[in-house]
Amino acid sequence: MSQIIDRRVNGKNKSAVNRQKFIRRYKKHLKKAVEEAVSKRSITDMERGESVNIPSKDIAEPTFGVGRGGRRETIYPGNKEFISGDSVPRPQGGQGQGQGKEASDSGEGEDDFSFALSREEFMDLFFEDLELPNMIKTQLAKDIQFKKIRAGYTSHGSPSNINVIRSMKGAIARRIALGAPYRKELKTLEDELALLEEQDTCNESDIEVLKLKIRGLQQKIKNIPYIDTFDLRYNNRIDQPIPTTQAVMFCLMDVSGSMGEYEKDVAKRFFTLLYMFLTRTYEHIELVFIRHHTVAKEVDEQEFFYSRETGGTVVSSALKLMHEIIQERYSTADWNIYAAQASDGDNWTDDSPVCRNLLLQSILPFLQYYAYIEIIDESSPSGNLWREYSRVAETEQRFAMQKIGGPDQIYPVFRKLFEKQWA
Amino acid sequence: MSEKNNNYISQTSEWTFDLLEKFHSEIERIARDFGLDTYPNQIEIISAEQMMDAYSTVGMPVGYHHWSFGKQFLGVEQRYKRGHMGLAYEIVINSNPCIAYLMEENTMMMQALVIAHASYGHNSFFKNNYLFQTWTNADSIIDYLLFAKNYVQKCEQRYGEEEVEALLDSCHALMNYGVDRYKRPRRVSLYDEERRQIEREEYLQSQVNDLWRTLPVDQHKAAHEDERNLWPPEPQENLLYFIEKNAPLLEGWQREIVRIVRKIAQYFYPQRQTQVMNEGWATFWHYTILNKLYDEGLVNDGFMIEFLQAHTNVVTQPGFNSPYYNGINPYALGFSMFRDIRRICESPTDEDKYWFPDIAGSDWLKTLDFAMRNFKDESFIAQYLSPAVIRDLKLFSVVDDDKDNELHISAIHDDSGYRHVREALADQYNLGNREPNIQVYKVNRHGDRSITLRYYAHDRRPLNDDAEDVLKHMSRLWGFTSRIETVAEDGSVSITHECPVER
Incomplete structure (x- = not known):
């Protein structure tokens, strides 16, 4: 009458729905906490959870209860010194006081409610409302890869796909069904025959007739085809589109003498944010780092951010290199291509129109998105690169540009760049 | 060995x-x-x-x-x-x-x-x-919880999560007041529950409409209604039940959810007692x-x-002035009392014979079994708390009256105090004392449809600060203004809380 059951195999996240409901309800609080965390944390450290505090009063569930005041009598344990009739001064707060029983049993009644937001939840809030432009469209448009998946059985197909078991099952069923009336008749005739044969007085001709009929029926049953084309079943396989799940992200940065540590740091944060967003959309992401002064060079991440160069600035060199790399390695059939460029806005004057033409003609057609940030005081006058790029932005939806003053502006700018309505 | x-x-x-x-x-x-x-x-x-x-x-x-x-x-x-x-x-x-x-x-x-x-x-x-036997259905509770879960989920799909959530918030606020103390709930299976739920929905709606089907009345009549013809005729202690049956604006599914919360409150009620x-x-x-x-x-x-180490942890009772003190430990009190009953049966002292003439020296198994079956905390303590246990736990009673500047020790573990401590402790476990006594007093049926609750203040204790918020939930459920009148010990009545609903 008793049983012992191992329930550990059951899922453990029974409360997941309740947790989600809670998070939805307190989104406002959580978002604030997330935004604070984002402004404080270093970018490399972004992908982890966060502990969140919510004031108890915002989260309380009220119930009727008795408040302070009036007269009450309470029993306490552990008397050491009191005798009946003693008077003791009323303690001010703390333990042993008349309200002890009403404190929460966790002993943390008045504290803020605090809990840890998981990494996923943190990132969800962080990325909420953000969506990469054109992403959905291109995902659909570029779904040219297919995977064969099984989808039951069909009644026609190529011989190599015949499913023997299914077909034979069908055949047996058909044979049974078609043979049934004959067998029924056969049985009655056989019974009749047996009866006649028992009686000695029977006449031979009747038996012969019966036997003939029986043979006829047996033949009929035999004639039912063992397997018919009608029985054949084929494994059905259909094409299921595989969304393109890889992306390449080009990071372009000016490393000429005018870009200091500070500017590089801001740029790095911007690249990281874009990278993190892409990791959520694509399974596989490759990064290409191109740095340039008067000449461009493809480098690894370490060198990209930390090695120092000096010299003038020719932005088009980087764009040309990027174009070459796309041609060589990243066919648009297989890759979603994103580019982010950071610069302080300096460029050799004659080069900027070249950049514009390069962008319009040989780069943007292959890209999902191109984001340009200029790390510069918003009050400073726009350089020639900004002017030329503005002309690109006028005509190209996939091109976005923004000026960033300092690290605290990255997050809002990032949101602005990828706001939903750009899609 | x-x-x-x-x-x-x-x-x-x-x-x-x-x-x-x-x-x-x-x-x-x-x-x-x-x-x-x-x-x-x-x-x-x-x-x-x-x-x-x-x-x-x-x-x-x-x-x-x-x-x-x-x-x-x-x-x-x-x-x-x-x-x-x-x-x-x-x-x-x-x-x-x-x-x-x-x-x-x-x-x-x-x-x-x-x-x-x-x-x-x-x-x-x-x-x-007896409380569990009377108030809970061990056979059908899992079924009922399943029904409740599915029903709430269905409502979320049909009427929106937010809507259902708000309703549940309100019900939870009043959950402790969703308990029938006298009527016996019926046993039903999951299937019956689902079938009956639909019937109930239709029936209830028709009832409620009937209740509120009022022709325009002349205002004098409405004003005088209070004195002459109170409705409900008797105060109602089960607020959720009253809401489920009578709230004018709730829809059928909302009534059903009120009922679900009420049923679950009822199920847990014996455990709280x-x-x-x-x-x-x-x-x-x-x-x-x-x-x-x-x-x-x-x-x-x-x-x-x-085992003894674990057991001792469970039954430790820190003294009132210990930093670990967190009220009386129910494990400690209950364990010492049952142990003591056994002791009284097996080796009674003269004191026990004087205090417990019926059980001293009786068969301990039978006595314990009887005690377990027929009491709740309040009556169990009133019946069985022995001087020995009071001495062991060194229980004492403190009177805290806001009219006095000091606390008074009214009784300790001595001959003159045992009875008083026992009564006071039993009282402390009376749910009726622990929770404010709040009842539906009247509904203004012909006027603004407001509902008035009455709080009977025992020993001049006021309601806590939550009352205001709970009343908001009350108004949400009722659909019209709700208020609390506090009845002092001398019988004077004053409106202490009000949550108007603008229409």
């Missing part, structure tokens, strides 16, 4: 399913010898995460979804991960079969303790205590059964030492 000649069931602290079975069958045998009558047991091994899940839904194995359970879960999880609290070793559910959860982290000793405590202690209490008894009873039995195992040579000294 040589290692080979012992009968120990196990000598390691690791448990296996095999050992669980063995321990369980021994425990079951001993429990039966003592005459414990239980529902069939279903013992489930779960992980710590699952235990936290179970925690956050107040131990309901299935429950409707609500953010407050999520909050509960997050709180538990946070405190557990930081090491602020350990998890309970077990959770037991008043159902038939009686489900007990054992954590996989427990040692073999703990599992044995938990089986004795939950599967035989609590289980027999659930099956035999028998904390001391229930825990005391279970603790008494795990103590008695495990000692018996030891006496029979089935467990070794190591097992016993580990």
